[in-house]
Amino acid sequence: MTMDRKNYMRVVFPAKSENESLARILASSMAAQLDPTLEEISDLRTAVSEAVTNCIIHGYKEDSSKEIEMICELYDNYIVVTVADQGCGIADVQLARKPLYTTDPENERSGMGFTIMESFSDELDVESAVNKGTKVRIKKIFHSLGKG
């Protein structure tokens, strides 16, 4: 069954760490139009925060002249948030998604970003190409709404 997209938003902002919280506000404000639970909103905020942080730290190595694109798409009972950079890309996505795997332990990265995105969402797709960029697609179903 296909569902109609009820609302959406395409946002572009520079890869500055201030915008991690902005990205969370954007995604959760759009999700709030469906009236999900606070817990579901928390899950989404965390997943989006991980994705945006990864673009800033890993994709662009903190070069804030670069841009991140975020798309939020709202359906009957779920949201899809896509976060994309045009940064360094990931050579081995399967390896990168493993718990505790990180290329940046000096900055106290835990390697848990993808694991958290996965466990706080219902579907996680990662598309990446070296020197082209990375696109992460987070689908969060609001089971509390009991539809579909």
Place this chain on the structure above:
Amino acid sequence: MTMDRKNYMRVVFPAKSENESLARILASSMAAQLDPTLEEISDLRTAVSEAVTNCIIHGYKEDSSKEIEMICELYDNYIVVTVADQGCGIADVQLARKPLYTTDPENERSGMGFTIMESFSDELDVESAVNKGTKVRIKKIFHSLGKG
């Protein structure tokens, strides 16, 4: 004196009235990065709300398949919010900006939109072309920050 742009955000969303509140949240979240007063944030939220509502009601006559673009640009002590549609445009901008002038009294429009945008901002530019669209540029200085 020119000032460096500290942050910005380009957003595109459909012309749905639900997105009036979303637009306010976007603009005020970006402005909040400067830590202005609540009153200054209220002024900005109101001005942005008027501009977005006008795109929906007048520019697109409530056709929610059309898109609105909003750009927020943050400087040292002010924000510039640009709201643009590609709708019907305004034939006589000077007349449209007059207090109480409205083409839509049946929908209880008061004709005070532009007047409110003007008095709650520090600069208001309106560019419009019939059948091309309308672009409103709102500059709000946060005088409380006492810079510049």
Place this chain on the structure above:
Amino acid sequence: MELEMKRKGNLLILKVTGELDHHCADELRRRIDREILRTLVKDVVFDFTELTFMDSAGIGVLMGRYRTVSHLGGTTWFLTEGKTSYFKHVMKILEMAGVFNYIHKCKSLKECGV
């Protein structure tokens, strides 16, 4: 936006809380007009003291109801004793629009003659 309607004799008390913008203005006016016609009250008083947002859509809602109520021979009142910092902003918008040339300010419900 939430609307609470209470009747007190000939007066309909209309308390609107939350955010009043174009998005909810249509629902607001439909619900209020239905109640005015159903209860056949004479006067109405608006309580906007707990709004957290309002733009020019609020002017339209007030002036539209003013027209209906005047037509039926009644008076429209507006409570001015809000305590929130946002309420000052609401008053600024309404003063600017000249709404109080038509709608009567009141400090409390007592002044509306109930």
Place this chain on the structure above:
Amino acid sequence: MELEMKRKGNLLILKVTGELDHHCADELRRRIDREILRTLVKDVVFDFTELTFMDSAGIGVLMGRYRTVSHLGGTTWFLTEGKTSYFKHVMKILEMAGVFNYIHKCKSLKECGV
């Protein structure tokens, strides 16, 4: 993010409130490490009970301090008796990351031996 640091004997109490993300993690660790080295306390306890947001940056902050403190022969504690609904979310993230294989849970400051 706000950081409140209090010393109680050999224990440094670190209360972090607000939002803990990558944006503020760097400042947080610099301020905490400076205080640990300045006061030469032995043990630290983290109070995350009033966070309103945390992502994996919180894991990094905890594990990084755990390493510093262990190196100096001390123990790292974590207060588990949060009352907010968001605190459950914080615990879920930390449990998932296996943080409590290293950092000791405690129900109150008394358990940290002060």
